[in-house]
Amino acid sequence: xxxxxxxxxxxxxxxxxxALDSEVFTRLMRGAFLQRFPRGSQLTSQxxxxxxxxxxxxxxxxxxxxxxxxxSTLALLWPTATLGLASIVLDGPSLxxxxxxxxxLILMVPGDAFRQALGENAALGRAVAExxxxxxxxxxxxxxxxxxxTARERLISYLLAQxxxxxxxxxxxxxxxxxxxxxxxGMTPENLSRAFASLTPHGVEIDGATVxxxxxxxxxxxxxxDPMIDSDVGEGFSQAERERRRGKRLAMAAL
Numbered sequence: 525x526x527x528x529x530x531x532x533x534x535x536x537x538x539x540x541x542x543a544l545d546s547e548v549f550t551r552l553m554r555g556a557f558l559q560r561f562p563r564g565s566q567l568t569s570q571x572x573x574x575x576x577x578x579x580x581x582x583x584x585x586x587x588x589x590x591x592x593x594x595x596s597t598l599a600l601l602w603p604t605a606t607l608g609l610a611s612i613v614l615d616g617p618s619l620x621x622x623x624x625x626x627x628x629l630i631l632m633v634p635g636d637a638f639r640q641a642l643g644e645n646a647a648l649g650r651a652v653a654e655x656x657x658x659x660x661x662x663x664x665x666x667x668x669x670x671x672x673x674t675a676r677e678r679l680i681s682y683l684l685a686q687x688x689x690x691x692x693x694x695x696x697x698x699x700x701x702x703x704x705x706x707x708x709x710g711m712t713p714e715n716l717s718r719a720f721a722s723l724t725p726h727g728v729e730i731d732g733a734t735v736x737x738x739x740x741x742x743x744x745x746x747x748x749x750d751p752m753i754d755s756d757v758g759e760g761f762s763q764a765e766r767e768r769r770r771g772k773r774l775a776m777a778a779l
Contacts, residue, residue: 525557525558525559525560526557526558527553527556527557527558531558532553534581535553535556535579535631536549538579538604539651539654539655540579540606540648540651540652540655541648541651542651543647543648543650543651544641544645544647544648545645545647548641548644548645548647548648551637551641552633552637552638552641553633554637555633555634555637556631556632556633556634556637557631557632558581558629558630558631558632559629559630559632560627560628560629560630561583561624561627561628561629561630562624562627563624563625563626563627563628564623564624564625565623565624565628566621566622566623567585567607567622567623567624567630568607568608568618568620568621568622569618569621570588570589570590570617570618570619570620570621571617571618572617572618573611573615573616573617573618574608574611574612574617574618574635575634575635576608576612576632576633576634576635577606577607577608577609577612577632577633577634577635577638578606578607578608578622578630578631578632579604579605579606579607579630579631579633580601580602580603580604580605580606580607580628580629580630581603581604581628581629581630581631582603582627582628582629583603583624583625583626583627583628583629583630584600584601584602584624584625584626584628584699585600585601585605585607585622585623585624585625585628586599586600586601586622586623586624586625586700586704587599587600587601587607587620587621587622588620588621588622588623589619589620589621590621596707596710597704597707597708598620598708599662599666599708600625600699600700600704600708601622606655607622607630608622608635609652609655609656609659610656610659612635612638612639613639613642613652613656615635615639625700625704665752665753665754668752668753669681669753670709670710672753673747673753675709675710675711675715675716675718675719676719676722676723676746677746677747677748678709678710678711679709679711679716679719679720679723680723680743680744680746680747681747681749681753681754682705682708682709683696683728683735683737683743684737684740684743684744684747684749684754685754686698686699686735687737687740694736694737694738694740695734695735695736695737696734696735696736696737697733697734697735698733698734698735701733702716702717702733723743726739726742726743726746727739727742727743728743
């Protein structure tokens with residue numbers, strides 16, 4: 525669907541477009557549109573070219589990679605993350621497949637128009653550099669999380685991140701299926717079940733997608749939080765959202 529004035533105001537506020545002058549923004553949005561996708565919609569396919577830059581406004585996206593007969597969940601994206609930015613900038617194939625995990629509203633910007641604007645506008649170039657730097661930082665944190673932690677430590681760290689994200693309540697809800705969570709954390713479903721069972725003596729109770737954390741402080745001692753790792757590992761947010769969440773963490777630490 526075409527962009528209405530209220531949509532343009534919302535898009536204009538995104539960190540990727542905020543610094544653009546009116547002429548460049550108007551030209552870039554001329555071919556852009558909003559698309560609603562139902563749950564399970566395939567957005568990109570590994571190895572295929574990305575013709576559009578996607579900006580997730582509402583909903584959630586799962587990123588998957590595959591090789592031979594193996595596949596794995598690489599990340600979950602939340603508003604207002606971008607999808608396909610690197611492949612659009614490089615005009616190359618997508619390295620991942622992406623599908624919606626819930627009904628989603630996505631801004632779609634033609635790749636050719638975006639590359640043209642990128643070559644002409646320094647403000648857009650800076651915004652893209654900041655967004656890609658944030659993505660690189662998240663990828664390094666995820667790699668360190670998988671390489672330097674045990675399965676139980678990875679699970680605890682993920683649960684504590686959800687505890688923070690869901691405003692510190694003792695009851696949290698897993699945002700994805702357990703099979704997806706296991707893949708996201710580099711485990712088999714069986715290993716995930718064993719990891720959950722090992723946390724029962726530490727006040728963790730699970731019932732379907734609902735998890736109760738009765739001793740979050742004790743869990744933190746077990747996982748040994750590391751600020752060089754624990755920053756929304758395995759979850760994709762926009763640069764603006766990462767800054768907002770970082771500010772929230774600093775404010776809480778100052779209390």
